[in-house]
Amino acid sequence: MTDNTRTAPPSGRPPWTPPEGVSEKRAWASLAVLMVGLFMSLLDTTIVNVALPTIRDSINADEATLAWIISGYALAFGLVLIPAGRIGDSIGHKWVFFAGLALFTAASLFAGVAQDPTQLIVARVLQGLGGGIFFPPVTAFIQLLFPPTKRGKAFAILGAVLGVSSALGPIVGGLLIEAFGEQSGWRYIFFVNLPIGVAGMVAAAIVLPKLAPGVKLSLDGVGLLLLAGSLVAILVPLIQGQEEGWPLWTYLSIVAGIVLLVLFALWERRLAARGISPLVPPRLFSHAAFTGGTILALVYFAAFTSIFFTIALLWQAGLGHTALESGLVTIPFAIGNIVAASQSDRLAQKLGRGVLVLGAGMVFLGLVSLWILFLTVPGADLTNWMLLGPMLVAGLGNGFFIAPNSRFIVATVDQSEAGAASGVIGTMQRIGSAIGIAVVSSVLFAVANLGGVADEVRQKVGAALKAGTYSTPELAGDAISKTVLAAHVTDAATVAMFVSACFALVALALVFTLPRRVQLH
Incomplete structure (x- = not known):
């Protein structure tokens, strides 16, 4: 069997050289600033999930609006990643990061004061544009500021932030809604970005180095x-x-x-x-590892980001739990992600591609376990403790997977095209998120058939009153409507989780398109 080990840079690719005037201390300080922006933008990918039921009631949003609030953000994010990366390659990544952070912060204010579904969707799209603008500089700066011997640790930190921010989103959202109430609490999930965004802009202006442009910009x-x-x-x-x-x-x-x-x-x-x-240099796809890795990024993100959407709607709209209780379900995922991400670089050096197989396999196992749980346990009997094991396994797998996967993909990219490559990878991740949410939400709402709940409740209430099970129509209606709604949404969540598990299985298969090892030192 051929070993696709890569021990030297590709032909024609210059070795890494340290940026002039940038010390190692400043490189790590720059990474900290970049992670603040990355954390904020990715937190917003999932923080809105737990707010969807309260947003629906507060501004009379329909099912399509709820899907647009999530997917519109991811779509806009993905649309600007590649051009933002190319512009950064041309004029330098510092001010691209700053501009994106400024737009994201302003859009967060707009989202917080939105008065109707249209305004909120527009605000979310603007947020996505801002996040998409400042995402490529993050991975590009890692490529440019860190030598191969330190780059793995930097990517491990990126992977930890990526996974933890996505997992903590529902928890933070639940805490804010619990603190400020269901009618206005959802607005604070956007307002919380304002001080973070302003502080991030100040830090970016001071700390991030202004590196020399690598390529001449062509407005494609x-x-x-x-x-x-x-x-x-x-x-x-x-x-x-x-x-x-x-x-x-x-x-x-x-x-x-x-x-x-x-x-x-x-x-x-x-x-x-x-x-x-x-806009996208075709030679990026001359390496099979890069091509396979970008497809893998799309499918993997479709799998893991969609589970938070499913669980949030099941826990709140179906089972009647609070936003905070819904957010707490994701804590095992966050813990597992932190633990695994801290060890991902060490395992990547030891196992090579094996760490990606381990990570994707554990995510698949976690999602299949959730599917079996929803399939076999009635919705009214589900508890947080039942989800602890599957969510922890999926979180560990996510932590093992994300950072090494990014490193395997970028290993074949020239330094001068780091921004374009990170834009392509990020685009596939965000489009994967949008596709995952779009597909899963379509399946979930179709199977749930919420429009048929009222008819079924009326029929069962009438039968219960005739049988003398309840003394009044009010008591019968309250008890039966909760049971019927829980059954409908649990059935829908079961099918939706099966779809997410299928995405994870395809991602596991695609891992084997990547080389067994890449240059680590």
Whole structure:
């Protein structure tokens, strides 16, 4: 069997050289500043999950609006990652990070004061744009500031922040709603970003080094339009289709999106052949590891980010728990992620690709365990303790997986194109999140059939009153509606978790497209 071990930089790729005038101390200080911004943006990916039921009641949001609040953020995030990376490669990543953080902070204020579903969706899209702008500089700075011997530790920190911020989102959201009340508490999940964002901007201006640009910027407007058009055409019907009953336009839109994506690839190759810098350099995909890794990033994020959406709606809308109780369910995931991420670099050096197999396998095992639990235990009997084991296993797997996976992917990328590569990887992660939420929410709301709950309750209340089970219609209605709703949402969560587990299984298979080892020193 061929060993795809990589012990030297690819042909034509210059060795890493330290940035002029940047000490190791400043490199680590810069990483701390970058992690503050990254934590805030990724926290917002899942913090809104526990607020969805209160948002629905507060501003009369329908099911499609709830999906757009989550997926619209991820979609906008993904749309700007690649151009933001290319601009950073050209003008330097410092001020790209600063600009994105400023937009994200301002959009958080807009989201907090939103008065209707449309305003909130627009604010979330603007938040996503801001997060997408300042994400590529994070991984690009790691590539540029740290030598290979230290880069693994930096990526391990990134992986820990990535997983923990996603897992802590529901907990923080639950605490804020508990503290400020269900009617207005959801607004504070956005207001909390304001002091963090301002402090991050000040720190970025002072601490981040202004590195020399690596490549000349080419404004690939056609490529950007083709890429944006393809992603929107694919994701809009996935998000909106269930609400509208999957009319013909949804299928035509998906087909058109695929066509636009093919045209985008052909256009980028044409520009590269003419010596013009494209939005996405085709040579990035000349390495099988990079290509496989980007697809893996999409599928993996579709698997693990969607579980928080499912659990939040099950725990609150289905079982009637508070937002805080819903958030507490994710604590085992967060703990497992922290523990595993701290050991991921050491295991990557020892096991190579094996650490990714271990991580993806544990995530799959955790999700399958949740699916079996929902399948066999009635919703009314589910408790936090039952979810502890599966969530801990999935969290450990996530911690083992994320940081080494990023390192395996970027190992074949030239330093001068670190921003473009991180933009591609980040785009696939965010689009994976959007696809995961879109698919899972469509499945969940379709199976739940919340519109049929009222009819079923009326029938069962009438039967119960005739049988003399309850003394008054009010008592019968209250008890039966809770039981019926719990059953409907639990059935839906069971199918949704099965879909997430399928994504995780595909991700596990795709791990084997990566090389067995990459250069670690």
